[in-house]
Amino acid sequence: MNETALVQKVWNYAHVLRDQGVPYQSYISQISYLLFLKMDDERAELVTQGLLPANGSPIPEDCRWATLRDLQGEELTRRYTQILGKLQRQSGMMGTIFLKAQNEIQDPAKLKRLVGLIDGERWLEHGIDVKGSIYEGLLERNAQEVKSGAGQYFTPRALIDAMVTVVDPDPRESVHDPACGTGGFLLAAWEHIRKKPLARNAEIYQAMRSRFSGVDIVPEVVRLCAMNLYLHDIAGSESPIEPRDALLGAGGKTFDVVLTNPPFGKKQSYRIVRDDGEVDTERDDYDRQDFFVTTSNKQLNFLQHIMTILAENGRAGVVLPDNVLFEGGAGEAIRRRLLHNFDFHTLLRLPTGIFYKQGVKANVLFFDKKPVSEKANTRELWIYDLRTNQRFTLKERPMVRADLDDFVACYASGASPLRTSSRATRSISISSGSRTTRSTTPTCCRRRRRSRRRSWRTWRRRWSASGGWRLR
Numbered sequence: 001m002n003e004t005a006l007v008q009k010v011w012n013y014a015h016v017l018r019d020q021g022v023p024y025q026s027y028i029s030q031i032s033y034l035l036f037l038k039m040d041d042e043r044a045e046l047v048t049q050g051l052l053p054a055n056g057s058p059i060p061e062d063c064r065w066a067t068l069r070d071l072q073g074e075e076l077t078r079r080y081t082q083i084l085g086k087l088q089r090q091s092g093m094m095g096t097i098f099l100k101a102q103n104e105i106q107d108p109a110k111l112k113r114l115v116g117l118i119d120g121e122r123w124l125e126h127g128i129d130v131k132g133s134i135y136e137g138l139l140e141r142n143a144q145e146v147k148s149g150a151g152q153y154f155t156p157r158a159l160i161d162a163m164v165t166v167v168d169p170d171p172r173e174s175v176h177d178p179a180c181g182t183g184g185f186l187l188a189a190w191e192h193i194r195k196k197p198l199a200r201n202a203e204i205y206q207a208m209r210s211r212f213s214g215v216d217i218v219p220e221v222v223r224l225c226a227m228n229l230y231l232h233d234i235a236g237s238e239s240p241i242e243p244r245d246a247l248l249g250a251g252g253k254t255f256d257v258v259l260t261n262p263p264f265g266k267k268q269s270y271r272i273v274r275d276d277g278e279v280d281t282e283r284d285d286y287d288r289q290d291f292f293v294t295t296s297n298k299q300l301n302f303l304q305h306i307m308t309i310l311a312e313n314g315r316a317g318v319v320l321p322d323n324v325l326f327e328g329g330a331g332e333a334i335r336r337r338l339l340h341n342f343d344f345h346t347l348l349r350l351p352t353g354i355f356y357k358q359g360v361k362a363n364v365l366f367f368d369k370k371p372v373s374e375k376a377n378t379r380e381l382w383i384y385d386l387r388t389n390q391r392f393t394l395k396e397r398p399m400v401r402a403d404l405d406d407f408v409a410c411y412a413s414g415a416s417p418l419r420t421s422s423r424a425t426r427s428i429s430i431s432s433g434s435r436t437t438r439s440t441t442p443t444c445c446r447r448r449r450r451s452r453r454r455s456w457r458t459w460r461r462r463w464s465a466s467g468g469w470r471l472r
Helices: 003-020 024-049 073-087 094-099 109-120 124-144 157-167 184-193 204-213 219-231 299-311 330-341 401-412 443-466
Strands: 175-177 212-216 240-241 255-260 269-272 278-285 310-321 342-349 360-370 380-385 427-430 434-439
Touching: 003 024, 003 109, 024 109, 024 124, 024 219, 073 094, 073 109, 094 109, 094 219, 157 184, 157 255, 157 310, 157 360, 157 401, 175 184, 184 212, 184 255, 204 212, 212 219, 219 240, 255 299, 299 310, 299 330, 330 342, 380 401
Parallel strands: 175 212, 175 255, 212 240, 255 310, 342 380
Antiparallel strands: 269 278, 310 360, 342 360, 380 427, 427 434
16 A cells, blocks of 8 residues: 555544544544554564564553553543553653543544554554655645644645755754644754765764754644654654743754744733723733843744744744734844844745635745854845745645745855846845845846836835835
């Protein structure tokens, strides 16, 4: 059975849960628990046969698959509930994978059917890459279900791959995602790094597994990410994913590479009823000493956070909405700091229609952290416009990796004057008190200039009006 067929088979298990009334967001979690127990059972068999090293199962003996396989009726439901309760209290990776795990399949007959379906397949025979791909396929199917709401945690894989390719993490560098979702950026970075010649060194390869980390505020998503990394053989006994709000603090850690697509929006306010019956509206802002601006704007706070946790000479690729580029006040102050302390060298304008939340206008900001100096570290910003005259949809015309090949090729050419493309690109030279623009559009693109000119002028006008790109 090939990978696509396996993904479809496992996704069909969701119909069993749907009939039980299990919410969309719980599909993957409930299937994950049982899949994990089954794969651990298969691994134990391979160890017994001498086909795998005897490292020991991370699952307590009374919580293993064999204790569920032959049970039925209320005894099966009771035992499964007990297993989840015990595993969520475990430390390390097991505790993260089964974080706040609960049995949501209350019908013993449906639980027995699901156990039987999973028990009928040999999962470890497909190898680490296929098992990981199966899980990735399930996460993507879940994101495509509009009612599930999981799309907010899903970044198009083509975009992730292109971002990882141009940032080009090294086997000796640490990689971090402060809003990791289901782990797409971490997985792509792992696959990219392990293909490098240096990763063939056994000592370096083993150390690589400890250099990946992530944070997410949603427990269910942390669980999915931990399982995803485990199936791809990235994580060991300890979980590299922390279930917390990344914006509460940096924890004194810095990273060589940061790749992320943080959530958009503002921090929620709440109402308090006073003793006299009047209602006050209050809002929590992040009060951090390492933040130079206080704002309720999540994406601006994430940008400040990334600027804080990036190590000197570190590199970042971050998906952010348009308002980060043009918003005044806090946005302008943050942009000034970004331009002065970092080399903000590349901006990729993304098309609409590629995210599960419709109408989102976003960009990818690429910047490097440089030593602090009196002069601004950003001298020139190269802009690649993939939005104008481009139309993508999630189903009829989804973004594929080939759509970003031209951007990757132009980026790899090095210096901005050499970055010519079949698309209209611009280079903005930034200096104190002045700003100049230079077209890098090649001759073959001139016939399309007229259709793009209006969009470019509008964009420049918004940029100038924001006042945030001029260094004084």
